[in-house]
Amino acid sequence: MTAGVVSAFDFAARPRIISGPGVAARLGALARELGASRVLLVTDPGIVSAGHAARLVANLQAAEIAVEVFDRVRENPGTREVDACLIAARAFGPDAIVAAGGGSSLDTAKGCNFLYSNGGKMRDYWHTGAASKPFLPLIAVPTTAGTGSECQSFALIVDEESHQKMACGDPKALARIALLDPELTLTQPRRVAALTGFDALVHALETAVTTKRTPVSSLFAREAFALIQANLPRVLETPSDLDARQAIQVGAAWAGVAIEHSMLGATHACANPLTIRHGILHGQAVGMMLPSVLRFNAGDPATAEIYAALAVQAGLNPGGTTVAAVDALISRVEGLARLAGLPSGLADCGVAEADLPALVESATTQWTGRFNPRPVDREAFLALYRAALHAA
Ligand SMILES: [Fe+2]
Structure with a gap:
């Protein structure tokens, strides 16, 4: 483009x-609007x-909606x-x-x-398009600011047998409403705010340049980057802001909207x-990989232009050449990583040179790597x- x-x-x-x-x-009122009486x-x-x-x-019950709570979600x-x-859903019979x-x-x-509305097993829905029946209306109320899952039609579910992380998608799985109340994020520990915020920053920078990007995803990615890079330091320094x-x-x-339209890139392929x-x-994994992926991708002139435009639009004010603007972008990202308290390199997390071949092997199988603006082969990974x- x-x-x-x-x-x-x-x-x-x-x-x-x-x-x-x-x-x-x-x-409660919004659930009622969607016709819910049992949530x-x-x-x-x-x-x-x-x-x-x-x-x-309490809010749902005040709207005369019966509620069953399933609170056994784990990371x-x-x-x-x-x-x-x-099992909880089948026992209760929700309509939302x-x-x-x-x-x-x-x-x-x-x-x-997926399973309540269409039956089968999660593996049946790996990738996209296999669910034919309508889903229950879903309202997403995120209490962290990071994954963007509230705006995506994919569920990331680990297969307990193969340990593979399956991206199960269908347009019908998308939430009907994303309810974004920043007061709910105030209870996040600083560490969680740092890692989830950094993940969102990476999403913005990856979606901006993928081979699947569209004019629409680019709009969302640009604004996401500008908002996150400016506000992550404020959140980390003054959590009550x-x-x-x-x-x-x-x-x-x-x-999250940008991911829905443009997928992700090599940072996520390396991080998984x-x-x-x-x-x-x-959040740590993508944060540690991002600078090297930015440098690699900037070897493609069209991608470097996009990075430079992001730096200028976000007010990083590099002036001068594309190279200077890309450097300003990378410096900003590295500064934010330090502020977020990310480890300075993979070695600090116990990764050794001898571990790299197995990591490379696994990275080449990651779906998301296919959308990186520069093709990534074994040597590149x-x-x-x-x-x-x-890394510095
Ligand atoms: Fe991510």
Whole structure:
């Protein structure tokens, strides 16, 4: 895509997105609008102990909606959690689902919706297009600002047998409403805010340049990057800054819309094996890989132009050449990584040179790597990992 040329796209504004302090109080009325009278609330124990779940339940009940709570979501949910959630759904018979929490709650709720509405097993829905029957309406209430799952039609579910992370997608799995209340993110520990915020930053930068990008995804990616890069430091320095919390939350949702239309790139292809093989948290893994991927991708002139435009639009004010603007972008990202307290290199997380061949092997199988603007072969993956081993 060059300047002044608009490539083909297919875009409808979905889901409905409602943002603002206190908007979670509208949950009951919004569920009613969708025709709900029996809601399954899918959440995790942390959201229960923070008191958010009880408030959401009370709000739904005040709208004369019966509620059943499934609060056994765990991080990186697998087929076991989805099956447990499905049992709860079948016992209760909901006519709508509310997912409250981070990406894991949203993924579990979406996974449950696949099986409750269409039967079968999660593996049947790996990739996209296999669900023929309508889904229950879903309202997503994110309490972190990171994954953008509230704006995506994919559920990421780990297969308990093969340990593969399956991306199960269908347009019908998309939430009907994403309810973005920044007050719900105030209880996030700083570490969680840092890692989820950094993940959202990576989503913005990856979606901006993928081979599947469209004029629409580019709009969302640009705005996501501008919002997140400006507000992540504010959230980390002043966790009670509600304006900054809202900006990050909206930025993460915009990045989620961008992913829905343009997929991701080599940073995620490299990061997923680091999580699977070395237990490195997703936000850390993408954060440590991002600078080397940016440098690699900037070797493609069209991609470098996009990075430069992002730097200028975000007010990083590099001036001068494309090279200077790309350098400014990378410096900003590295500065944010330090502020977020990310490890300085993979070696700090116990990854050694001897581990790289297995990581490369796994990275080449990652679907998301196919959409990177520069093709990534084994040699390129090895170079990317090597550059991230002892990064500055
Ligand atoms: Fe991510």
